[in-house]
Amino acid sequence: MIETRRVAVPLAIFAAALVSSCGLQRIRTPERPGQTLVVLLPEEDGKVGRASVSNPSGTADLGAARDSTTASVNQPPAPVTVLSEAEVQRLFGAALAALPPPPQRFTLFFRFDSDELTDESRALVPEIVQAVRSRPVPDVLVIGHTDTTGTSASNFELGLKRASTVGNLLVDAGLDTAFIELISHGEEELLVPTADEVAEPRNRRVEIAVR
Helix, strand or coil, X not given: CCCEEEEECCCCCCCCECCCCCCEEEEECCCCXXXXXXXXXXXXXXXXXXXXXXXXXXXXXXXXXXXXXXXXXXXXXXXXXXXXXXXXXXXXXXXXXXXXXXXXXXXXXXXXXXXXXXXXXXXXHHHHHHHHHCCXXXXXXXXXXCCCCCCHHHHHXXXXXXXXXXXXXXXXXXXXXXXXXXXXXXXXXXXXXXCCCCCCHHHCEEEEEEX
């Protein structure tokens, strides 16, 4: 779910800056002295969140691609307007071009009550390795998950075993352990919501984010 965010002003503390979270961009512009321009941009997948820009004088809600407002310390945010693509590129093009590429995400599935990958998932490992090697300074997050069979404690351990299995495969393929973080969510974040003690194959998984 894409969350609504509230950007609080005073704006005097803002420098010309790119805000990395959820496509929200803020910048001080020469043509708007004493004001900060705030623009809501789509994510890499095209999704657009929501944001609220507020100060003691008022609030402006941004909810569509390229919605923008300006505000200063002593005035309410201006009415929301939509910037053109050309205006976004003029103001933010250099900063956007300097951003790192978006994370690549992979999901690997496991056999029942096991830390053994399915054959289809094992075949994805070379693609994951290539994704990691394409990053100048890679950061790999490996999250183990389970279905709801068994206890919460045992599923946490099984999720960690699954994450470790994938981590070891990546290391065996030549990746540095310093780039890999392993964690477990056990049965806490189900891909397919189920009741307790349900053996759902799609919940027996490891999620990998390559950044």
